[in-house]
Amino acid sequence: MKLYLPHEICIEQGEENAPVVQRALARLPHVPVRIVEKGWEHEDRSLLSADAFATGKRRLFFTRQRSTFLEHCPAGTSGLVCCNYLVVSLISNCPMDCSYCFLQEYLINNPTLKVYTNVGDLLQEVGKALDRQPTRHFRIGTGELSDSLALDPLLGFSADLVPFFASRSNALLELKTKSHCVDELLKLDPKERVVVSWSMTPSAIIDTEEHGTATFAERLSAAQRVQAAGYKLGFHFDPLIEYPDWEYGYRETIAQIFSALDPTRVAWVSLGSLRMTPALRTTVRRRFPRTRILAGEQVACADGKWRTFQALRVKMYRSILGWLREAAPQVPHYMCMETAAVWDKVFGYTPRADKDVAQMLTGGKG
Amino acid sequence: MSLLADQLQAYAQEKRLSEQTLRRWQSWSAEDQAALLTMVQELQLGENHLRDFCDWLDDIIARDGGTVSALLLRSELQHPLGLKLSRNDKVKAVKAALRKLRYPRLSQLEEDLRAAIKALDLGERVRVSFPPALEGDEMTVEIKARNVRELERSLLQMQRKLRDGSMQHVFALLDEV
Numbered sequence A: 001m002k003l004y005l006p007h008e009i010c011i012e013q014g015e016e017n018a019p020v021v022q023r024a025l026a027r028l029p030h031v032p033v034r035i036v037e038k039g040w041e042h043e044d045r046s047l048l049s050a051d052a053f054a055t056g057k058r059r060l061f062f063t064r065q066r067s068t069f070l071e072h073c074p075a076g077t078s079g080l081v082c083c084n085y086l087v088v089s090l091i092s093n094c095p096m097d098c099s100y101c102f103l104q105e106y107l108i109n110n111p112t113l114k115v116y117t118n119v120g121d122l123l124q125e126v127g128k129a130l131d132r133q134p135t136r137h138f139r140i141g142t143g144e145l146s147d148s149l150a151l152d153p154l155l156g157f158s159a160d161l162v163p164f165f166a167s168r169s170n171a172l173l174e175l176k177t178k179s180h181c182v183d184e185l186l187k188l189d190p191k192e193r194v195v196v197s198w199s200m201t202p203s204a205i206i207d208t209e210e211h212g213t214a215t216f217a218e219r220l221s222a223a224q225r226v227q228a229a230g231y232k233l234g235f236h237f238d239p240l241i242e243y244p245d246w247e248y249g250y251r252e253t254i255a256q257i258f259s260a261l262d263p264t265r266v267a268w269v270s271l272g273s274l275r276m277t278p279a280l281r282t283t284v285r286r287r288f289p290r291t292r293i294l295a296g297e298q299v300a301c302a303d304g305k306w307r308t309f310q311a312l313r314v315k316m317y318r319s320i321l322g323w324l325r326e327a328a329p330q331v332p333h334y335m336c337m338e339t340a341a342v343w344d345k346v347f348g349y350t351p352r353a354d355k356d357v358a359q360m361l362t363g364g365k366g
Numbered sequence B: 001m002s003l004l005a006d007q008l009q010a011y012a013q014e015k016r017l018s019e020q021t022l023r024r025w026q027s028w029s030a031e032d033q034a035a036l037l038t039m040v041q042e043l044q045l046g047e048n049h050l051r052d053f054c055d056w057l058d059d060i061i062a063r064d065g066g067t068v069s070a071l072l073l074r075s076e077l078q079h080p081l082g083l084k085l086s087r088n089d090k091v092k093a094v095k096a097a098l099r100k101l102r103y104p105r106l107s108q109l110e111e112d113l114r115a116a117i118k119a120l121d122l123g124e125r126v127r128v129s130f131p132p133a134l135e136g137d138e139m140t141v142e143i144k145a146r147n148v149r150e151l152e153r154s155l156l157q158m159q160r161k162l163r164d165g166s167m168q169h170v171f172a173l174l175d176e177v
Helices: A019-027 A052-057 A119-132 A158-166 A203-209 A216-228 A246-260 A278-287 A310-327 A340-347 A354-361 B003-015 B019-026 B030-043 B047-064 B068-072 B075-081 B087-102 B104-120 B148-163 B166-173
Strands: A008-012 A033-036 A059-063 A113-116 A138-141 A171-177 A194-199 A232-240 A266-273 A298-300 A306-308 A333-335 B126-129 B140-143
Touching: A008 A019, A019 A059, A052 A059, A052 A278, A119 A138, A119 A158, A158 A171, A158 A194, A171 A232, A194 A216, A194 A266, A203 A246, A216 A232, A216 A246, A232 A246, A232 A310, A246 A310, A266 A310, A306 A310, A310 A333, A310 A340, A310 B104, A333 A340, A333 A354, B003 B019, B003 B030, B019 B030, B019 B047, B030 B047, B030 B068, B030 B075, B030 B087, B047 B068, B047 B087, B068 B075, B075 B087, B087 B104, B104 B166, B126 B148, B140 B148, B148 B166
Parallel strands: A008 A033, A008 A059, A059 A113, A138 A171, A171 A194, A194 A232, A232 A266, A266 A333
Antiparallel strands: A298 A306, B126 B140
16 A cells, blocks of 8 residues: 655644644655645635545645534434444545545535644543543544544554543544554554454455555554554454455455454454445446446435345345354444344344444443 | 437437436447447437436446447347337336346346245235335235125135245245345
8 A cells, every 4th residue: 555645735824833734744744835724625726626536635634623523423324223333533535545435425525635633622522522421331433534544654643542542441442444554553552442443345346446545465464463562453344345256255355354363352343235325326437437336236225325235235244244253253243324124134133222232342331 | 520429419419418428428439339329219218217228238347348239239138129119118128128137136036026926826906015126124915805705815815825835935035145
């Protein structure tokens, strides 16, 4: 994986001295820098280009988050089983460019790769939320609007986040990535409060659909390094992509992961079918005309998203769950954005409430 | 501009196709453009049907390889064109055939279910249906009756089919691919 190198750094006036800006400038000494006014990105004419989403990724824009950081994971859509996950976003948009990425649609009007400078505000906000409910066990992730670690060599956010969560007893931080950027993490002590998780797909999919991400071997090697450094691991087989050799591909991938790592130090594994809104499918067709991910037997579901049709989807879940249980029987598994009916078919039970899934993943304290 | 390009433009104007759909069509090889033009002229497809055709053709090619022109010559798609049907029925028939190629396993499952329901022989007053694209696991059974005797007859037949396992077979099929 090539490390991200922006064409330009833009800094909102007044944010020049923020620690994250100073770190990035020190690590990117040759990249042109421009000081811009607040709200500049909304008038950026370069984003009128045919592929504004890609253009937006090439510029690194430092600004303040003026809204709240902590949000409920948007996967908690009505009618689907939810796992009570919370997200915080220090970055909006991602240096990688997976063909199926929902950000292509979600950030269509706001694609500039933004980095929020006020990490102190985030920590304060999260701290207050954790203090308000001391008996609740929180799972909080940073990988919703960007990759959690791909920019860490430039931004070093892990040095702010890991010590904070290491000092809190009622929360787990999840850093979700498709990168191999773990060097900063190795310098820190997570004290069992940080899960570093990788999104995993067979190499055939990584190589053709997950542009700019680490290879499978790089991800696995990074996972070995962070596990050795005391971090818990997570894996997300999400999106599960149906392609002609999917059975071989996923089986091999699972076998390789669990033969290289200690399964007793894996906090969770999730499964989630490829899902796309009709608008996202249109965008994907335009941006990636050679992609094969749309060629699976996907149909419109009740929530308006397209997924592999249910019988085939359930077959995929059951097969993959079987291989996971064979390789790592003690690891908790769950599904993302699925109906109670599909849970029942795959796991043989339907969680009574969202809390059930959260409790399973946090050892009964969700 | 070439003759083919003119023909595409003329068709797009006549059917008020969107720029996006026309551009997509024009991005194909000349042979593929021409093959689709022949078919859409025959079927007089408008924007929505044409977009479905383009999506499905692109998806099949992405999955199986080959070319649009070769695909459109397949007997499954050519056969309905030769039938004495109204234009609407021809569109339906060609689209159904194309959907079968686009969704082979889903179509097979739908066919198996239709066959299993037919084999239940529940009579004309009982209608069994499934959610669109089998997305969901509920079967809907609708019974029409003009009097108690008709209702009883339908329910007894259903009960027999429950006892002999044929109903169970239908539910099991919903899970099979």
